Amino acid sequence: MNLLQQKIIAVGKVLSDSVLKVDSFLNHQIDPELMKYIGEEFAALFADAGITKILTIESSGIAPSVMAGLNLGVPVVFARKRKSLTLVDQLYSAKVHSFTKNETNEISVSNSYLSKDDVVLVIDDFLANGQAALGLIDIVKQAEADCAGVGIVIEKGFQNGGNVIRQRGIRVESLAIIDSLIDGKVTFREDTSK
Amino acid sequence: MNLLQQKIIAVGKVLSDSVLKVDSFLNHQIDPELMKYIGEEFAALFADAGITKILTIESSGIAPSVMAGLNLGVPVVFARKRKSLTLVDQLYSAKVHSFTKNETNEISVSNSYLSKDDVVLVIDDFLANGQAALGLIDIVKQAEADCAGVGIVIEKGFQNGGNVIRQRGIRVESLAIIDSLIDGKVTFREDTSK
Numbered sequence: 001m002n003l004l005q006q007k008i009i010a011v012g013k014v015l016s017d018s019v020l021k022v023d024s025f026l027n028h029q030i031d032p033e034l035m036k037y038i039g040e041e042f043a044a045l046f047a048d049a050g051i052t053k054i055l056t057i058e059s060s061g062i063a064p065s066v067m068a069g070l071n072l073g074v075p076v077v078f079a080r081k082r083k084s085l086t087l088v089d090q091l092y093s094a095k096v097h098s099f100t101k102n103e104t105n106e107i108s109v110s111n112s113y114l115s116k117d118d119v120v121l122v123i124d125d126f127l128a129n130g131q132a133a134l135g136l137i138d139i140v141k142q143a144e145a146d147c148a149g150v151g152i153v154i155e156k157g158f159q160n161g162g163n164v165i166r167q168r169g170i171r172v173e174s175l176a177i178i179d180s181l182i183d184g185k186v187t188f189r190e191d192t193s194k
Numbered sequence: 195m196n197l198l199q200q201k202i203i204a205v206g207k208v209l210s211d212s213v214l215k216v217d218s219f220l221n222h223q224i225d226p227e228l229m230k231y232i233g234e235e236f237a238a239l240f241a242d243a244g245i246t247k248i249l250t251i252e253s254s255g256i257a258p259s260v261m262a263g264l265n266l267g268v269p270v271v272f273a274r275k276r277k278s279l280t281l282v283d284q285l286y287s288a289k290v291h292s293f294t295k296n297e298t299n300e301i302s303v304s305n306s307y308l309s310k311d312d313v314v315l316v317i318d319d320f321l322a323n324g325q326a327a328l329g330l331i332d333i334v335k336q337a338e339a340d341c342a343g344v345g346i347v348i349e350k351g352f353q354n355g356g357n358v359i360r361q362r363g364i365r366v367e368s369l370a371i372i373d374s375l376i377d378g379k380v381t382f383r384e385d386t387s388k
Contacts, residue, residue: 029271029307030256032264059252059272062224066257070226077223078253082295101276113223 003037004153005176005188014184018156019100026125026153027060038175039067042123042151045173046072049148051121053077053114055136057096057107060125064153068123077114079107079136092142094135099128107132109139116144127152127174130161137170149173157189197231198347199370199382208378212350213294220319220347221254232369233261236317236345239367240266243342245315247271247308249330251290251301254319258347262317271308273301273330286336288329293322301329308337321346321368324355331364343367351383 001009013021025031042064051072056065057079069076082105093108114120120143122136133150140147149171155162157177165172177189195203207215219225236258245266250259251273263270276299287302308314314337316330327344334341343365349356351371359366371383 023304024306025269028274028304029269030260030263031269032260033267035260036264059256059274062253062256063260063270066224066226066229066260069224070230073227075219075223075225076257080222080253110217110222112218 001188002041002175003034004041007031007034008154008176008178008186012186014181014186017181018159020154020156020178020181020186022154026063030063032063035063035067038064038153039069039071041175042068042121042173043071046121046149046151049121050119051148053118053145054121054123055079055109055114055140056123057081057132057136061123064125064151065123068121068151072121075113077109079109079139081105081107092139094138094142096131096135097129098131107135107139109143111143114140114143114145118143118145119148120145121148121151123151125153127155127161127165127172128159130164133161133165137165137168151175154178195382196235196369197228198235201225201228202348202370202372202380206380208375208380211375212353214348214350214372214375214380216348220257224257226257229257229261232258232347233263233265235369236262236315236367237265239345240315240343243315244313245342247312247339248315248317249273249303249308249334250317251275251326251330255317258319258345259317262315262345266315269307271303273303273333275299275301286333288332288336290325290329292325301326301333303333303337305337308334308339310338312337312339313342314339315342315345317345319347321349321355321359321366322353324353324358327355327359331359345369348372 054076065076090111091108152174155174155177180187248270259270284305285302346368349368349371374381
């Protein structure tokens with residue numbers, strides 16, 4: 001098991017057969033040392049992909065993305081879920097439904113920070129139904145940029161998002177893939193490169 | 195001028211006598227190298243304060259906080275502006291009015307991640323009217339923790355928040371204090387330790 005998987009086993013809480021709570025190190029409290037490790041892993045996986053920019057979504061995608069950006073030497077852009085009054089630029093936007101929160105957000109990115117010359121690594125904390133990642137990939141497409149792949153901290157392998165994105169021919173790298181949460185037990189897919 | 199001040203001069207946009215837009219490196223696009231510098235500065239300023247936890251607020255406070263947390267060797271907790279369905283704990287909460295967005299948010303922090311044994315450094319991206327920082331300080335007080343101070347990336351010295359917090363006897367360290375944005379020109383307070 002890698003450091004992330006060890007942390008999930010040690011302090012993650014299985015709330016149901018489909019919900020894993022990692023508020024103690026990723027979604028509410030953040031472990032900076034673990035984020036550093038995650039950033040290094042993403043940077044190593046995509047070292048040869050010619051990445052020029054990381055695209056993520058507020059809020060839990062920001063910490064792993066900034067650490068990856070530091071290692072790859074590229075800026076991070078985070079999509080906003082709500083428009084700010086000082087965000088006066090032209091926007092790329094996409095609709096994203098969150099099943100966890102049972103709401104649909106319009107996410108948006110200023111066109112100042114993504115262009116057709118960019119090679120983009122999309123990063124997010126969780127991949128379940130793939131709604132957020134697909135919204136981000138759609139924004140990359142609107143910018144006519146190249147999507148080099150998707151980096152995910154925790155993929156729920158028993159939900160469909162990973163398959164949907166991989167079937168589009170997009171590279172997905174998840175640092176932990178969970179195959180099951182049944183009976184309160186976290187079961188990882190052994191080779192997380194698949 | 196420090197690196198942050200140089201960046202503000204180089205790419206910050208003065209939208210009015212009171213609004214500085216730094217979406218290109220802090221609030222929408224993030225410069226990870228600059229965040230690393232900011233984190234190191236906060237860590238140096240509060241190195242002897244016995245900090246056990248950093249408290250910030252989503253979303254723009256997260257990147258500088260994680261870098262500070264990495265340098266201080268402590269976890270970061272970010273207050274949420276909306277409640278998540280998987281956040282089932284008892285919450286500390288406070289109301290925060292944003293003049294920029296013209297809305298009031300209830301911010302909340304799980305009581306699992308702040309306790310009376312904590313010595314807390316509050317970090318935020320901007321200090322203007324002080325509403326967000328005061329909300330975070332209120333949450334520290336609810337947890338009966340000790341607030342060692344407030345670290346701010348950019349303080350608008352011509353607005354009242356900094357005075358209000360300092361007059362309470364709370365240490366405020368702002369890496370850039372802006373005294374004026376009049377005529378589209380950024381004027382820094384010379385000694386930002388005051």
